[in-house]
Amino acid sequence: MSFSEGQLFGRAQHLAAVADTLSDAGRGAGGALVVKGEAGIGKTTLLRRALDSTDGMAVLRASCVEPESTLPFAGLHLLLRRLEARLDDLVPDQADILRCAVGRADVRPVDRHSVNLAVLALLTALSTERPLLVAVDDAHWLDRPSADALLFSARRLDTLPVAMLLAARDGHAPALPAPGLPELRLDRLSGPDSDALLAAHANDLPPHLRRQIAEEARGNPLALLELSAAHRNGVTTGAGLPVEGTLRATFADRIAALAQSTRTMVLVAAADGTCDTATVLAAAEQLGAGVGDLTAAEKAELLMFTHNCIGFRHPLARAAAYATASLPERIAAHRALAAVLTNPEHAHRRAWHLAAAATGPDETVASELERSAEQARARGGYAAVATAYERAAQLTPSLCARARRLSAASRAAADAGQPDRALDLIRQAESFCATTAARVRAAMIHAMIADDQNRFSESYGVLRRTALDIVGSDTSDNSDNSGANDHSNVANGDSASHLLFWAAHSAWLGGEAAKVKQAADDATRLGLPAAPHARTLVRVAVGSPAQSAEALRELVEQSASIFPPCDDRPLELRGQLAVATWHLLLGDHSAAQDLALAVVRECRTEAAEGVLAPALAVLARAELALGLHERAASSAEEGLRYAEESGQSQAAAQLAGVLDHLAAMRGGLTSGDSAKDTTDTGSTRTVTAAGRASFTEQSHALALLDLGHGRHDAALQRLHAIPCADGFDMRRLAPQLAEAVARAQHTDQDTAWWRQQWSRARDVVAAHAEWARRSGLRWAVAVALRNEALLAERAPNDTDEDATDAGALFARAVELHRHDDGHPFERARTELNYGEWLRRKRRTTEARTHLRAASMIFESLGASPWAERARAELRASGEGIARGGAAGPDLAARLTPQEQRIVTLAADGLSNRDIGERLFLSPRTVGYHLYKAYPKLGVSSRRELARLGLAG
Incomplete structure (x- = not known):
């Protein structure tokens, strides 16, 4: 990929990076690049150079604008507005979703995640004919839904012939968070590069002026060019100002030198803020300007007209054009724009121009803005809803109507994840009515x-x-109206x-x-x-763990009357989420997952981001308990981003706790201040202070890490500091404490302390057992039996606990786990503890069966320390991990990890159904994997597997 001729001073490395990105896309290994830098640093020029050098690539381009930054999917509309026919290349559902998102069909709520997938599908379809370049300038003004969709695709281009370039400004603009994407930062030019640029473009100026310009511009390329032009025309404004102020002043001077009608054209374009050429021309004509003035503004290098789109050469030029106009001129421009925006699809823009032209309270304009807000809600943009309602309230004559609109703005801001703004708005509302x-x-x-x-x-x-x-x-x-x-x-x-x-x-x-x-x-x-529901909640708060759970179950059963349907959708979602949380606390993780997932889907459809983070917290915790670790990590990562952005510290702590827990299982957690989670891509994520888990959450995770590595004494010390304030704390603490106290290698000097811990564990385990048996949940009863078995195995000599048959308790626990279709991590722990107990009783043949099962489940979950602990026990039982010599490992290397697990169990003689129960797969799936594995091993039956040395 070669760039067009023409030198960009000091940008050789940056040009090479962009060229590499385009070249990679040309050979099917696409990717994205985020170009960042201050205003005037050359981001737009770099994008233009890329667009001029695409060598036959298809191109999608857009230049975003501030006025549309709160309008949902405005950015996608800019990018895709000429692709109506190409949407037919998608499956009908995805085409319909995109048409709704960009306003090409009836407006209705759309699931944001579905939009993300549809955009990726469209980029894939567009790149099948030839490589594709997606270039977005001023990406910092992208509305949130469009930014999410593009960034979702940007992270998934590595196997597609698609390059994506996003140019975003640093400073005096919203941030464009793009984690995981490479960043290309444009710094200011060095002294020699600045001199070279001036020599090429301002060689007609005296050397002392060029030196002065270089000092004023401080390495900003646009400032070097604009200050040169200003000095050439005898204008010396901006000296001593920051670079941005200097540029704005030079643009203001250039605008002031234009004819009145041309200034009008420039002002109308600035007031419009979009690239809608027809609208700008129609409005400007009402004010006495015409096409000739558009040409004059182009010649003055203020406006540019490309690809049927009118825009400013630089955002600071637009700011200068609007700021230098008088108030009557700005009002006239907005009224002219509102007058020509008569199409129903432009109702949002019309309402805002009327609002900008209003000079006092105006209920008609306020009502239009309210309708605009509800249209934004239908498209899933709560931030836009908040902005429209807030402005409508400012224009509302009636105080109570103003309070109602401020309340609506506050609710929308809260649901958009803007809590500080929401509090400010609701306090304003309280003062009016x-x-x-x-x-x-x-x-x-x-x-x-x-x-x-x-x-x-x-x-x-x-x-x-x-x-x-x-x-x-x-x-x-009316006090006489008794009915009222x-x-x-x-x-x-x-x-x-x-x-x-x-x-x-x-x-x-x-x-x-x-x-x-x-x-x-x-x-x-x-x-x-x-009253009855509140009294039930008292029993939840003050009862024993079992009594608390029983009362909570009553609330679940009464939830329809506690949270009846209402027209306040976000509040209704909060009620549904409360019920999902109750299920989670009851240990019914499947029900919690289903309810939380439904709330998450509704939040995405309606862009209710204020509810989304808490909903993802409940979902992630349920998925974690059910062994759906990849889903839990994905939900927690997404939720933590929303929670940290919106300051929702409760959800952030819960989500960080899930990531800590996963990292502890995988062995990737450290005991420092930050929790680290190693993802499947090998990258390491550090939880920020806002999202850091609470002390209790971190302590549980670190104790789990210690247990996985067999550091039971360290785990016991850590668990000693964890309070047990309620039933939920008890249910989390019991399994950890039972194993730690049973396996701790205490010395004679600390025997008294250990006995205290054993006594505490006995009380906690007894409370847990009472709750588990009343719950009727198989997995919970199995864990309770395991806890009791561990304590019975290691009871002090002066108690009668050692009379309990630990082996029988373990066996019953394993049997219950095998009849439960979830909670694989807990099942693997039970298999491991039972196998350890059997090995110490010298029942090694029986022990191996349980240790193998534990090892395989831990491996399938990515719980490396636990899997290694199980393998160590297998080795201690006198059996290698692979029997039969060297052939086993060599052959096993031909298989996928899942095939290895299934083949190992099949070689041990287990049926497809037995293997499925061990690995949580259907018998049909097991058969499919065996069908794929046999040709790789050169066998055709189970009988032949036993001779290959692949048995466990």
């Missing part, structure tokens, strides 16, 4: 934000105070009931049982519908 509905909305939004940031006491206070206030309030205007008063009192009672239950729930989440009881007592005293 004190109706019951307004106060309830404000309290709920305030409480949700506080809950997300672990401020449960604040949430409780806001909800309870508001509930008690509105129960005694009478918002009716009755209706108002009922409505107030329902609202107060709802608020008090959420208050009790927040107090429970914060571990404040006294406040849970206080809220329940309030609801009972006032005779509110939530």
Whole structure:
């Protein structure tokens, strides 16, 4: 791939990097490059050079603009607007999704993840004929859904003939987070390169002026060129200003030198902010400008007209054009633009131009903005909803209507993951109107934000105070209208009931049982519908683990009446998520996964990012428990990104805890301040301070790491510091503590301390066993039996615990695990503990069966330390991992890891059904893998496998 002629000073390495990216795409090994640098540093020039040197590549290009940065999928619309016919190359569902996303079909909510997949499918289809270049300038102005879709594809181009170049500004612009993508940073030019550029483009200026320009420009290429032009025309503005201020001043001077009609054309283009040439020309004509003025602006190197798109040569030129116009001129430009934007698909732009032209409260414009907000909601853009409602509120004459719109803006901001903005907006709303509905909305939004940031006491206070206030309030205007008063009192009672239950729930989440009881007592005293549910929540908060679980199960059964359907969709999703959390705490991980997954899908469809991070936290924890480790890692990584961006510290800690737990299983966790998780790509991710797991979460993960490496004494020391505040803590602590205390190698000097730990473990294990047996969950009962077996195996001499048959407990636990279709990690731990016990009892043949099963399950989960611990036990049992000499390993190397596991079990004589039970596969899948493995090994039956030395 060769670049077109023409020198770019000081950019040889950068040109080579871009050329390599295009060349790689040409041979089918595509990739992306994020070009970053300050304004005027040469990002756009580098992209143009790439576009001029594509050597037959297909091209998709877009230049993003600030006014559309909050409009969902505006960036994709710019990029794909000329590809209507090519959408037919996709499967119908994906084509329909893209048409809805970019406004080519009826607007309806779309699943953002489905949009991501559809964009990748489209890029794949477009690149089948010839390599494809996707170039996006000013990518920092991409709206969030478009950015997510493009970055999703950018990380998956390595097997496609597609290159993606994204140019984004540093400083004075939104960030473009692009983790995992290579970055090409354009720095300022060196002194010699600056001199060379001036020699080539300003050699007509005296040397002392060139030196002055070099000092003022400080290595910024655009500043070097623009200051040269200014000095050539006798203008010396900008000296001593920062580079950006200097550039803005030179553009302002250039605009001031234009004819009035040409300045009007430039102003209308700046006010429009898009590249819609027809709209700009039509609006400018209303103000006395014409096509000739467009040509004059091009000659002045302010506007440029390429590919049916009108735009500014540089964003600072647009800023200067708008800032230098007078207020009446700006208002006239916006009114002219609104007048020509009559097409229904331009309703959003029209509303915003009317708002920009408004000089005071105007209900008509405010209503248009509200309709615009709801259109943005339908397309899945809560940030755009918040912005439109906020501006509508500013233009609203009625104070209560203003409060309603500010509340809507606050709710949208919270659901867009902007908690600080949401709090500011809801506090404004509270100051304008004190109706019951307004106060309830404000309290709920305030409480949700506080809950997300672990401020449960604040949430409780806001909800309870508001509930008690509105129960005694009478918002009716006519005290003689008893029917109206009755209706108002009922409505107030329902609202107060709802608020008090959420208050009790927040107090429970914060571990404040006294406040849970206080809220329940309030609801009972006032005779509110939530009283029975709140009293049940008290039992959850203060009961034993088994009693707490029983009460929580009652709440699950009553959830339909606790959270009835409502027209507040994000609040309804919060209710569904609460029920998913209850299932998670009950140990019903399959139900929790199903409910959380449904909430996640709704959040993605509706862009409810304020609910998405907590939903992904519940989903990731359920997936982790079910052994779906890759899914759990993916959910946790995605959720942590949203949680950290939005300051949702509760969800961030839970998600970081999942990643810590996975890293501990895999042996990739360290005991330092940051948790590290090694992904399947080998990269290492460090959890930031905002997303770092809590002390308890990290301690559990590190204890698991110690147990995996057989460091039981270290694990016991770590577990000693973990509190056991409630039933959920108990259920997590019991398995860890039972194994640590049973395997610890204490000395005579610390025997007393160890006995204290054993006694604590006995109490925790007993409480866990009571909960497990009442739960009726096979996996939970199996873990409880394993815990009891471990303690019975290592009971102090002066107790009667050693009378319990540990072997029988282990055997029953293994049998229960084999009838449970989930929780493979817990099953493998039980198989390992049982195998260890059997080996010490010199029942080595039996031990090997369980140790092999443990080893295979751990390997399938990527739990390397645990798998090695199981293999070490196998070696200690007197049997190698592969019997039969050297042939086994040589032949096994021909197989995939999954085929190796299945073949090993088949060589041991297990049936397809038995193998499936061990590896959590269907018998049909097992048969398929054997069918693929036999030709690689040169055999045709199970009988021949035994002679190859592949048995376990």
